[in-house]
Amino acid sequence: MTVSPPVVGLVEGIEPGAMLKDRRALRAAQLHRPLEAGIDYAPGAAAASVVLSGVYPDDDQGDLIIYTGQGGMARGSARVVADQPLSRGNAALIRNCRTGLPVRVIRRVGGRFRYDGLFSVDRYFRERFGDGFVRWRYELRRIVRVDTLVVRDEEDRPQRVQQTVLRIVRQTPLARAVKEMYECTCQVCDVTLPTAAGPYAEAAHIRPLGRPHDGRDVLANLLCLCPNDHVLFDYGAITVFPESLRVTGERTREGRILTVHPKHHIDPVSLDYHNEAIFVPIVIRLDR
Numbered sequence: 001m002t003v004s005p006p007v008v009g010l011v012e013g014i015e016p017g018a019m020l021k022d023r024r025a026l027r028a029a030q031l032h033r034p035l036e037a038g039i040d041y042a043p044g045a046a047a048a049s050v051v052l053s054g055v056y057p058d059d060d061q062g063d064l065i066i067y068t069g070q071g072g073m074a075r076g077s078a079r080v081v082a083d084q085p086l087s088r089g090n091a092a093l094i095r096n097c098r099t100g101l102p103v104r105v106i107r108r109v110g111g112r113f114r115y116d117g118l119f120s121v122d123r124y125f126r127e128r129f130g131d132g133f134v135r136w137r138y139e140l141r142r143i144v145r146v147d148t149l150v151v152r153d154e155e156d157r158p159q160r161v162q163q164t165v166l167r168i169v170r171q172t173p174l175a176r177a178v179k180e181m182y183e184c185t186c187q188v189c190d191v192t193l194p195t196a197a198g199p200y201a202e203a204a205h206i207r208p209l210g211r212p213h214d215g216r217d218v219l220a221n222l223l224c225l226c227p228n229d230h231v232l233f234d235y236g237a238i239t240v241f242p243e244s245l246r247v248t249g250e251r252t253r254e255g256r257i258l259t260v261h262p263k264h265h266i267d268p269v270s271l272d273y274h275n276e277a278i279f280v281p282i283v284i285r286l287d288r
Contacts, residue, residue, distance in 0.1 A: 005042045006033055006040050006041065006042060006048035006049065007030045008046065009101075009104075009118065010118065011029065011030050014029055014031065014115060016117035019109070019112050019113070019115075020112065020113045020114075020115070021112055023035045023036075025113075026106065031049060032048075032051055032104070032106055037070065038052075038053060038070055038089070039051075039088070039090075039093065040089075041088070045092065046092055046093075046095040046099055046101040047096055047103050048103065048104065049103055049104035049106060050067060050089075050093075050103055050104075050106070051106045051107075052065070052067070052106070052107045053108040054108065056068035056069075056070070057135075063142040064139070064142070064211070065105065065139075065140040065141075066137055066138070066139060066140075066211070066212050067137065067138045067139075068135050068136070068138075069084050069090040069093065069135060069136030069138065070088065071084040071085055071087075071088070071090065072084040072085075072133055080129075080131055082133060083135075084133075084134060093121055093124065093138050094121075094124050096121035097123065097124050097138070098235075100120070102118040102120050103118070103121060103140065105118075105140065116142075117142060118143045119141055120141050121139070121140055122140070123138070123139040123208065124139070125137055125212075125213070125236075125277045125278050126276065126278075126280070127212075127277060137212070139211075174218065174219055174222060175203035175222070178203050178222045178224045179201050179202075179203060181263065182259070183199065184200060184201035185259070186224065186225050186226035187223050187258050188226075188238070188247055188256060188258060189226060189228075189253070193227075201225065201226060202224075202225055202226070202230045203222050203223070203224060204222065204223045204224075204230045204233055204234065205221055206222070206223060206266070206273075207221055207267075207274060215270065218267075219264065219265075220266060223258075229253070232249065232253070236249075236279045237249050237280070238250050238279075239271075239275050239278070239279035240258050241271070242268035242275075243268075244257070245258040245260060245266075246258075
């Protein structure tokens, strides 16, 4: 039997809030194909939908969900016996984060299932739970659908409509301070990028701000990085050992020693957190 690939994004004719009686109804509506698995995806592609059913420990805050990946349980049991692998649906959700493709979120409510709209996959990280095993975790954020409103003046000319977005704003003086301390030279690769407006670098948080990481916006939690190393660091391709300040991960960065200014105290606890929650060792990385 040939299985059709999943529909990605909105499903025509189905609005958020729609209630369906069971998983077979979800499949028939093209909202979520698997009758058991919580992540719907095609091999090598991004995920199309996820179901929150209570099987895994999700942190559901409504518009923000910290979703737990799949795997690690004994067959036919809810008992956790292993770390979750970076494969199948877990890998698919990382592709959503990389490509910007949304996922449909479906919640189990009583004995039925409710479609709750599209969510973006903003971050992914690893978390070691109290049982000692590692789960993959994903920060899902509701995408608010806004109907396009065209406002015109008296001469029938279209006017711009301003939108305001609430977000975590880092302290600009701190970002400026860490870049000035290193004269916009990357602490990982020692490269300074010249531009017409002067040298360019970026301030990178070691432990990310906001839930679920709750990193602090302080100088000890900041690095001065070039754009390339900022992306590698944020997406877990490289990390820094707190004891030796040695960089590990990507081949071109392996073994480098992080440059540290005498007045820059880097928080070793934040580096430990990055190693544990953000860094993805090469042996379990995608596309290798």
